[in-house]
Amino acid sequence: MNAVLLAVILMLVLAVCRVHVVIALFIGALVGGLVGGLGLDGTMLSFQEGLTGGAQIALSYALLGAFAMAVAHTGLPDALARWMIARLDATSPDSSSRTHRVTKWALIGAILLMAIMSQNLIPVHIAFIPLLIPPLLTVFNRLHLDRRAISTTLTFGLVTTYMFIPVGFGNIFLNDILLGNIRKAGMSTDGIRIMHAMGIPALGMMSGLLIALFVSYRKPRDYEDRSLAKQPAVAGTGSITTQGGGDSSDPQVSGPAGTAEPINRYRATVAIIAIIVTFVVQVAMQLAGAKSNSLLVGAIAGLGIILMARAVPFRESNEVFTEGMKMMAVIGFVMIAAQGFAQVMQDTGHVTLLVTDATALFGTNKALAAAVMLLVGLVVTMGIGSSFSTLPIIATIYVPLCMSLGFSPLATVAIVGSSGALGDAGSPASDSTLGPTAGLGADGQHDHIRDSVIPTFLHFNLPLLVAGWIAAMVL
Numbered sequence: 001m002n003a004v005l006l007a008v009i010l011m012l013v014l015a016v017c018r019v020h021v022v023i024a025l026f027i028g029a030l031v032g033g034l035v036g037g038l039g040l041d042g043t044m045l046s047f048q049e050g051l052t053g054g055a056q057i058a059l060s061y062a063l064l065g066a067f068a069m070a071v072a073h074t075g076l077p078d079a080l081a082r083w084m085i086a087r088l089d090a091t092s093p094d095s096s097s098r099t100h101r102v103t104k105w106a107l108i109g110a111i112l113l114m115a116i117m118s119q120n121l122i123p124v125h126i127a128f129i130p131l132l133i134p135p136l137l138t139v140f141n142r143l144h145l146d147r148r149a150i151s152t153t154l155t156f157g158l159v160t161t162y163m164f165i166p167v168g169f170g171n172i173f174l175n176d177i178l179l180g181n182i183r184k185a186g187m188s189t190d191g192i193r194i195m196h197a198m199g200i201p202a203l204g205m206m207s208g209l210l211i212a213l214f215v216s217y218r219k220p221r222d223y224e225d226r227s228l229a230k231q232p233a234v235a236g237t238g239s240i241t242t243q244g245g246g247d248s249s250d251p252q253v254s255g256p257a258g259t260a261e262p263i264n265r266y267r268a269t270v271a272i273i274a275i276i277v278t279f280v281v282q283v284a285m286q287l288a289g290a291k292s293n294s295l296l297v298g299a300i301a302g303l304g305i306i307l308m309a310r311a312v313p314f315r316e317s318n319e320v321f322t323e324g325m326k327m328m329a330v331i332g333f334v335m336i337a338a339q340g341f342a343q344v345m346q347d348t349g350h351v352t353l354l355v356t357d358a359t360a361l362f363g364t365n366k367a368l369a370a371a372v373m374l375l376v377g378l379v380v381t382m383g384i385g386s387s388f389s390t391l392p393i394i395a396t397i398y399v400p401l402c403m404s405l406g407f408s409p410l411a412t413v414a415i416v417g418s419s420g421a422l423g424d425a426g427s428p429a430s431d432s433t434l435g436p437t438a439g440l441g442a443d444g445q446h447d448h449i450r451d452s453v454i455p456t457f458l459h460f461n462l463p464l465l466v467a468g469w470i471a472a473m474v475l
Contacts, residue, residue, distance in 0.1 A: 002357065003350040007032025008383035011341070015428040016449055025337040025429055028383070029344040036348025043344055050343025051336050058332030062325040063299040064127035069324025070306045071131055071275065073316070074267035104143045107136070108153055108213070115157020120167040126435030127299070129154065133439030137223075144220035147440045148455045152212040154436040155425045155456045156205060163387070163421040164202040166194050174198070177391045178417050185399035187409055197413040197475065201421065204467025208459035216459065226443040270311035278302035338429040342384040346393065351380060355397045366405050370415055370472035373398055374465055377419025382427045391420040411475040418468030425464075426457025 011028030033043025282298040362368035402412040440446040
């Protein structure tokens with residue numbers, strides 16, 4: 001059996017069986033490496049080599065977590081949650097009331113907008129989720145809102161934005177990685193309008209979101225009101241639950257469910273300034289073409305503003321920052337393990353073998369060829385957990401295949417782009433599912449696999465498979 005296919009299936013089965021994602025990735029990589037002929041020592045060396053590539057990612061997420069917790073400590077996110085709860089308390093308790101409906105859809109729309117902006121206008125990626133979502137959990141509870149609807153909304157905004165809009169992270173994915181690797185593989189991309197090529201796949205993602213919001217997760221769902229500060233950080237059961245932060249005696253971080261003092265306007269103002277500085281630093285570095293990690297530098301700048309302005313007292317800063325890093329630590333470890341898994345899969349050479357074996361099935365049948373290439377892309381990305389890492393691997397194989405089968409350049413871009421994006425939503429190791437879980441699971445009532453991974457897999461990967469195939473046939 002193909003080592004990559006076996007490793008991915010094993011990893012997914014273990015994750016669904018509530019084995020921690022990091023352990024599932026390691027076992028999958030170990031089995032895949034042994035089946036792929038690397039041997040035990042070779043597999044471990046390959047895995048360790050991949051780990052080094054995830055260190056920068058983990059550090060960035062740790063510092064962003066510290067920044068998010070520092071902002072939360074100022075009381076700014078809590079103020080938003082309290083305002084919304086007060087507005088709901090002043091209206092009918094009936095969840096079907098007009099005010100509740102308007103608040104529900106306004107909240108979903110605002111979260112979707114933030115997820116979209118996190119990829120371009122305010123390029124913080126998933127760092128906004130643990131800052132914004134935990135204080136709103138009580139609001140979700142009052143609205144009887146199914147958190148799976150929020151999970152799919154967040155993942156849609158994170159993934160569809162970079163795979164369709166060529167700005168920010170989308171510019172990196174579409175222009176630098178997708179078109180760049182297609183050119184390296186020998187196909188001219190002159191005159192290609194990237195949004196035209198990825199428009200149909202993006203519509204497939206949109207259809208999945210609409211089904212999730214208006215069909216699958218439309219009905220009310222009840223959750224308990226829990227204090228975030230009293231929830232332990234769970235890291236070993238297949239769910240990823242983060243600690244809401246801080247000492248439960250601190251009203252600023254106790255969450256909207258607790259008794260809270262009035263918001264300190266000075267601290268909230270400093271938090272707003274720090275957020276703006278973090279954003280400006282990242283945008284300035286990207287415009288200047290800096291090769292260093294802009295997220296890392298932006299987080300440090302934001303933390304510096306909060307510390308210098310004493311919005312977080314020095315005597316409390318160590319505890320606050322540590323809690324923030326712990327909040328994002330699970331995501332960092334998963335991303336590091338995913339890099340090791342990806343390195344083992346590459347070193348086995350079975351990614352190329354998987355494509356070669358698949359091509360033997362379709363011969364010169366373009367319709368079957370497009371379907372098989374999309375399915376292979378889904379399998380590879382589900383294991384690696386990153387579209388950005390998958391594209392360079394598959395582009396070198398897919399482009400010559402598409403050229404030999406007579407696919408147009410536009411159709412080739414759609415096939416390769418969709419194949420790379422497939423699996424990002426729905427992968428246990430993807431930050432597009434880890435991020436939503438980190439926020440929605442802050443009170444221990446949102447399971448990573450059952451409430452983030454499976455819903456996003458069903459609502460996004462299946463429609464994207466169909467939409468990517470249609471794009472390959474009509475473009």
